[in-house]
Amino acid sequence: MQIHGHSSIDKKHPISLYSSKQLYAMEQAWFSEGHDSFGLMQQAAWQMAKHIEQLYEKKYLNHHSSASVNFSHRHNHQYRVSIWVGKGNNGGDGWLIAYYLKQAGWQVQIVTVGFEDSDFSNSDSDQVNSDKSDTTAISNSKSSITDAQKALQVARSANCKYERFEDSQNDLRSTALQADVYIDALFGIGLDRTPEGIYKQAIRAFNELTEQNNGLAIAVDIPSGVVASTGEVFDRIAIKADATLCLIARKFGLHTKDGVDYSGQVTDIPLIPYQVDNVAFEPVAKLITTGQAFSPRRQNSYKGSYGHVLVIGGNRIDGSQGMGGAAILSASSSMAAGAGKITVACHEAFHGALLTSLPDAMTINLHDAQGVQHLIKAASVVAIGMGLGRDDKAQALFVNYIQAAMTAKKPIVIDADGLYHLASLQLKNDKLISQLREYSTDNEVCLTPHSGEAAKLLNKKIHEIESDRLSAIKLCAQTYGGNWVLKGAGSLVLERGLDQEQVYVCGVGNAGMATAGMGDVLSGVIAGLLAQQDLEPEMRSLHQAVIIHGLAGDILVSQTNQYNSGKSDRGHLLIGQRGLQAQDMPVAIRHVMQLLVDS
Ligand SMILES: NC(=O)C1=CN([C@@H]2O[C@H](COP(=O)(O)OP(=O)(O)OC[C@H]3O[C@@H](n4cnc5c(N)ncnc54)[C@H](O)[C@@H]3O)[C@@H](O)[C@H]2O)[C@@H](O)CC1
Ligand SMILES: [K+]
Structure with a gap:
């Protein structure tokens, strides 16, 4: 049975989260000050x-829906x-x-x-x-x-x-x-x-x-x-x-x-x-449920002020398997998150489809190595891996483009098949891993696995990741460097500062988002925020992107928003968690971007 109202949290401020070991230590510290345990x-x-x-x-009042219920009913x-x-x-x-x-x-x-x-x-x-x-x-x-x-x-x-x-x-x-x-x-x-x-x-x-x-x-x-x-x-x-x-x-x-x-x-x-x-206890993580407010844009600005995202993915392997949608979803989400312009390096077979759904984007052939490298130099951020493919040819492209992005000192977002390649390069002791780790100490690198991908990256079983997600995300960061999202219910975000790391738990999002393509959307939002150099670091951070993604998903399944009201004059039908699609997300991401400016 549900208590009336929205689920758990509506607090604006991050909430500090602790482990049981810390809880016992807090109690012990209290008792050692002379306080009585039974008294506690x-x-x-x-x-x-x-x-x-x-x-x-509260439950009784909700069920008897009249504020006039008098609690003298307790006597009856x-x-x-x-x-x-x-x-x-x-x-x-x-x-x-x-x-x-x-x-x-x-x-x-x-x-x-x-x-x-x-x-x-x-x-x-x-x-x-x-x-x-x-x-x-x-x-x-x-x-x-x-x-x-x-x-x-x-x-x-x-x-x-x-x-x-x-x-x-x-x-x-x-x-x-x-x-x-x-x-x-x-x-x-x-x-x-x-x-x-x-x-x-x-x-x-x-x-x-x-x-x-x-x-x-x-x-x-x-x-x-x-x-x-x-x-x-x-x-x-x-x-x-x-x-x-x-x-x-x-x-x-x-x-x-x-x-x-x-x-x-x-x-x-x-x-x-x-x-x-x-003793002040350092929380193991902070629960966040809302994003930082964005500052309004300057009137005197142009598309170049808001960055250029280069999405690299959407491959077609041996003329058969196609994953163009991943790149399209990522690109449209980048734009929804406010990026100034987008180029998608994907297989030529998908250029038509891409332009039909996202005429705002520019395209280039994924396999045109020279052309893509040139674009990497021009881009503000490179998001790579969504539908890139896992074969050797795709791996060679991955290594090539990551090297180019590092040489050009660009922020890099690595997702999906990109993570697969990293895992296999790590197994081979490839130098790219240490280069990337080194690069990430001074440059933005964001990596976004779900548990299965994290398991590959750490050469562990999925249940080992799942049984201790906090340790898993920390180990990922130690091994590969960079900032991380470990996706799943209560997604974890690890951001590395100069001398310390901060873990966040994302307190928004819903199970409707457990569908194909949602990860591509997230990588797009991350890249879209990173591209906007006018934003303060906190506003373009990884945890901000994760929150925007979660809030957008929640808005889509909420029964009271303009995109999801049976009474809406826009003619939208109600969406529930079942059936929510990644392609529904960009409109809601735009709405969240607007809400965060207004709030
Ligand atoms: N005086 C205090 O220290 C205070 C304790 N507090 C309460 O104490 C709780 C912690 O108490 P405890 O440390 O006694 O722990 P628990 O009350 O959680 O129970 C631990 C006991 O259950 C056993 N156990 C664990 N998993 C089991 C399983 N799967 N099947 C069967 N047995 C299992 C353990 O061996 C142990 O005997 C807190 O969660 C809180 O509710 C609060 O009252 C605050 C004050
Ligand atoms: K309990």
């Missing part, structure tokens, strides 16, 4: 309980919450949320997963005297029990009802578990392996129950099953949350790879100051 858990749970009430009330209907707890501290948060929501008048049902009977009897023996059954008494209890066990005691001493998932599996569809809100406190940042057996069953049951009962699914800290440092979900076993209450600091894994599909709307509950124990 109490704060976390109390604040989450308040947010849970707010989220549910007791809210029901089902809280699923694991044995770690994430579960500890869950027990305390149960305690606070019960205080607030909710009907609370706890489902424990992975607990033995002894877990409860141990705590019985340690049980605090019932007439002192408050959290203070328990937190002050001398025993060496863990915070999670203390939390369990607090909830039990307040008579919160619980049942073991293991005992009640067959009855899980009983009315006892028909809740308005389901809380996932099974695993937090401590998840380090595939949930199996009872955990796998519990995660599945949780998802089924929330769906059947149209319940609101809220994850404590991170949806169980999502790895906080990578965004990976093993075997698709994870809680599908409508909302995530993210404790202390934003987890990297919420915004890239599978995490994007499971986290829902993310709310921060910071709890501790950003700088603890004199």
Whole structure:
């Protein structure tokens, strides 16, 4: 079930993202300043309980679509919450949320997963005297029990009802578990392996129950099953949350790879100051959801002021396989992103098609080496590889044109088959790789693989890339130099500065963009921005291009924009994610360029 409104983020500023290792270090820094760990858990749970009430009330108002709904309805209907707890501290948060929501008048049902009977009897023996059954008494209890066990005691001493998932599996569809809100406190940042057996069953049951009962699914800290440092979900076993209450600091894994599909709307509950124990933690990445505003163009300018993009690609191998579309898409996207002029070096067989769809472009035969080299000298930026082909002849062209671009000191964008050639040259220990790496220290080189291409470039398996995209993009940059995009849900962007590198996670874009040609569009936008020398570096940066590309895709599938309204007098039909095509993009890219000037 969706919470009303646009998905997760509408913050303008980049949001700092951290790994689980850093999260643990932050907690430890806080505790080493003398702060109490159970106290932190109490704060976390109390604040989450308040947010849970707010989220549910918001959902209720949306569904009863009248602002006049009076929340005195609470008196007619007791809210029901089902809280699923694991044995770690994430579960500890869950027990305390149960305690606070019960205080607030909710009907609370706890489902424990992975607990033995002894877990409860141990705590019985340690049980605090019932007439002192408050959290203070328990937190002050001398025993060496863990915070999670203390939390369990607090909830039990307040008579919160619980049942073991293991005992009640067959009855899980009983009315006892028909809740308005389901809380996932099974695993937090401590998840380090595939949930199996009872955990796998519990995660599945949780998802089924929330769906059947149209319940609101809220994850404590991170949806169980999502790895906080990578965004990976093993075997698709994870809680599908409508909302995530993210404790202390934003987890990297919420915004890239599978995490994007499971986290829902993310709310921060910071709890501790950003700088603890004199340590300021450097985020592993920054989440960006909006672009830099463009400055208006000078009236007194001409096409040369905005650069000349040379797109090299669109080959036809041995007279059969043709990939002209890749170059066309890239070229039209470059123009949509504001490049002053475009030349496309593609196979002559495609010149007609190119000019039909993009009469603004100039053409040259891809195989006219002298002519292309001459144009490389004249161009402001060279984008190479889209539909270039992978045979030896194409590789020779690639090497030749990259050498020419480096000699002429041009910014270079390498995509698709260009990346394939780089990977194979690297395997052969070809000198081009070290030359390119050296070149990229003083010149702009942008490389844009998806996971499959990154796997080839690093001579690894795709799943190795996917299981740690952050390490993969860093290794790409180390090996080849340059600035990188690792495409996919929550695309990563790595930009190298003088003495440090910055990683961004792109928080816009949608699954409709997982179609052929979208990468060609992106390379075009990157080249189009790079060509515009009038722009400040930030406005023509790689992350700006990735954001523009993502926003354009989102605009096309949004139901409320001028290009996609059933009521539009332009006669456009509604477009959804299914069926979105790369050729739809240039019009939306132009629109985003305009929005970014206006904003
Ligand atoms: N006092 C504190 O330190 C605080 C902790 N907080 C909470 O604590 C969480 C982290 O707690 P923990 O470090 O205990 O970690 P978790 O609660 O995430 O659980 C870790 C436990 O689960 C086990 N485990 C991991 N993957 C498993 C799998 N696939 N199948 C079965 N068992 C698995 C681990 O071996 C470990 O025993 C945070 O996410 C947050 O919710 C917050 O309450 C803030 C304060
Ligand atoms: K969780």
